[in-house]
Amino acid sequence: MTTRGGRSEKVKRIFHQFDVNRDGGLNREEMSALVVSVNPRVKFSEQQISAILDEVFRTYAKFIDGDKGLTYDGLLRTYDDGAGDVDRDFDALGIEFSAGETTKGSEASSSSITDERAVGAQKKQRTAAWAGSPNDGIVFDETWKLVDDLEILVKRLKSKHEKDGKPKSDNNNNNVDAFSDGGWSRELGGPSSDTSDKRIQWEEEWSHDYTVFVKELGALRSRADGARSREEAFDGHMVIxxxxxxxQLFKEALVSFKR
Structure with a gap:
């Protein structure tokens, strides 16, 4: 008979399964294998995988141990931050605990159950996908409403800048304010060959407009979270x-893909 282990113990098992060289870290190749394995329905392109790994290694830089890669504590933090669903990933990998292992795991991480309960309500509504969608089109009618409202928000944001001629393209732009680096596949955003020429650099004095946009975007994400099913929530976040x-709102796009 098998039982479900504690949350941190599950992350540890996932970590060890992909730490192929047993050096205590997940390098880019090992992390890539993890992302693909826990998302069997998603067909990732190399660009998507690269963008995901770039964001993970940049966001959790303090948990990167040189060439070894992301440490166990770093992987645990990604789950704490909502980058994945521990239970879903654990089940997708077909990992099971024996009764003996569960007892040992509970002794080693006595606070894991408390931690899981604390974040349980927040995790419950999240769809556990790092990025991408198994569907090319929109599946649910309610998702169309999200798209329409989002297009209005984006158009409003850009019109405020265009009105005063503030946006500008910058091929050397490091996108340190509103955007992260590009790299998502053509399937998600059309041809990517000239995206750097179209990228917008937001001026510092326009940060208020962008903050308002992010707040309104958060309301749309909450609507997606409140969908009638996990499948509809997944559809909503992926389309957003x-x-x-x-x-070209790459940073915010990644947030949606990771929900």
Missing amino acids: GKVLHEH
């Missing part, structure tokens, strides 16, 4: 991500 990507 696609629309944001098409408008």
Whole structure:
């Protein structure tokens, strides 16, 4: 008979399964294998995988141990931050605990159950996908409403800048304010060959407009979270991500893909 282990113990098992060289870290190749394995329905392109890994290694830089890669504590933090669903990933990998292992795990991490309960309500509504969508089109009618409202928000944001001629393209732009680096696939955002020429650099004095946009975007994400099913929530977040990507809002697109 098998039982479900504690949350941190599950992350540890996932970590060890992909730490192929047993050096205590997940390098880019090992992390890539993890991302693909826990998302069997998603067909990732190399660009998507690269963008995901770039964001993970940049966001959790303090948990990167040189060439070894992301440490166990770093992987645990990604789950704490909502980058994945521990239970879903654990089940997707077909990992099971024996009764003996569960007892040992509970002794080693006595606070894991308390931690899981604390974040349980927040995790419950999240769809556990790092990025991408198994569907090319929109599946649910309610998702179309999200798209329409999001297009209005984006158009409003850009019109405020265009009105005063503030946005500008910058091929050397490091995107340190509103955007992260590009790299998502053509399937998610159209041809990517010239995206750097179209990328917008937001001026410092326009940060208020962008803050308002992010707040309103958060309301749309909450609507997606409140969908009638996990499948509809998944559809909503993936489509929101696609629309944001098409408008060069790469950082916010990644947030949606990771929900």
